[in-house]
Amino acid sequence: MLSQHAINIIKSTVPVLEIHGTTITKRFYEMLFTSHPELLNIFNHANQKQGKQQTALANAVYAAALHIDRLEAILPVVKQISHKHRSLGVKPEHYPIVGQHLLAAIQEVLGDAATPEILQAWAEAYGIIADAFIGVEADMYHQTETQKGGWSDFKRFRIARKVKESDVITSFYLMPEDGAPLPTFEPGQYISIKLEIPGDTYTHIRQYSLSDAPGKPYYRISVKREDPMADRPEGKVSMFLHQGTKEGDAVLLSAPAGDFTLDQQDSRPVVLISGGVGLTPMVSMLQTLTATNPERQVTFIHAAQNGQHHAFKGSIEELAIQHPALNVYWCYDKPTASDRAENTFHREGYMTLDWLQSVVPTSAASFYFCGPVPFMKTINNALREWGIPEEDRRFEFFGPAGSL
Template identity: 45%
Template structure:
């Protein structure tokens, strides 16, 4: 890019800050009108709840702000690339998206979208597309280099369907070819693709792997969504609950994701989860236990009550067998005469002993966005180094905390 083109892109930052979501909403509407086949690639649930539009607006703004040195965005771009490889996004998709994005800039900005500005953004987008496509090709190459590795979609059979609570059910997924499944880093997710009759579309969804690597199968643990007026996200989760049974075959992409366990060192680890947010943390904790790690491990989990508390017995078993594992469970609704070791109310780190805030302790947080933000800020207030706090927001990434 020329210096003048970079200045033109940077000049659009104030507009993107004020009208970015308007632009990305127009972009998605335009793209799905002209290329409706892409509705089978994109998560239409995130279109309904506006998360995707917001996430894209934030990404475009960040790129414009750092157009002089887009390399500083690599942690963010890696997260996007991880999601893209799980959805089998390929270089040809970037050409379609780019055409609609530039057209949307022209249509939304009107006369302000001069030929020079549109050319600058075209060059900027093509630069970003080249960075992303190259990074994603590297991720694909690493996937196929693993024993049993693959890219794209592969059929898996549901060999076991296990009810973990009144809301959460686990699905044990084995490859139909009978071979091994590649290892993954604890914390990663799978994409699952099902046909959704309500929308007449194939729809992908991401679910954290909730077990440690074992070479034989992957386990995902899915929450049933309540209510009759569901976003498409809830439709997919409920279809797994209601219509996918043992022996059925579903399409799965290779493990992906950057919210992963740092297995190095012997410093303490604290896991903080809300509801189904415990699923990637289950994989991390089980992996540490299976490895024989003696690092102090604290499990902090909150949910509504004992009926919706998945993996309750498993965590109790691990605590009983491993003296370095400690648990703290919060129920927002506690029955009279309930267990003495329960905390009443929402997860509150201030109710716990200061030993969980020892120097060099690492923290992994997963749950709803508000849950993550609350506990992240609480840890920072207690003097915890931000680099030691890891979190994952389910769905498009909209939290900016680090």
């Protein structure tokens, strides 16, 4: 337990962290990877280059300081991050290394303002928070390894099939090399895939949502090819998966993880809203709902640039024919002439609150949404304006957690 004196000291640093948090975390990662380059085998290099990881960590440190007197308030965040840590292979021995370099970064960035008293208080607080992570993750590792078909860390799989779903999305059907049965998962969860890309010193790990229902003899992920754009380089892992792998190749997978999951005990109508490749966890949820609870009212809404970028369109429309309780709607912001001629979409442009209210039968529903951050901000703001309670607005970030 932290003393009240230590709590007061840490809370006094909140305004400083609000201003200098990202500078501290940027310096932290520089120091960490200089001293321990082997950790580059765990971290997402692209998120480092784009500053996403530094911002996510700064937000986490800020939240810890803000709620240091009631750490139970950040327990949901601890569990969410712990899912990612477990899927990446983060272990207890990594925490002292992180703590050492985080305190060193605080001291370097803040200079004389980081007094010995402040550093000591933060060292004590970090120890308590690290212990919380280690305890939660130990339970997750145990549950993952001891479940039916489970395993620890990474396991060899084969790419059984590659299926092109759209001009930019390809599905990978992954089966265990040893032929063992697969553990089940919750619709909405993800796996981590570890790859060695020729010419690169370090391995790459990426997390992809499972895009099929549980209970199959394979895991399916559906990956968008991240082509280079003016504001970002190409996605190294997605490009390699699309262009550098073939059926029969081996990859390493961690067991399913994640807390963005379908509440299957809820009998209320459910609304699944996605943008771009954010539809992958929604497809898993949809297939599960139609298979296990076909009477439950489901509204499935997806936004894509156009029909060429739209994955799973045909299979979802087929589900809608088979299940009267399912209604589907497509939004295209850049429809092609063919899309218009064939009348294959329901709205041109972006989703608005008025339009959502016109197609969603009731606000007394559970809403799940996923996609690019600007898209999710728009949906979250619309649902909040509609009066949808926070607990009924559930969403998933692809990559480090951000803020809506």
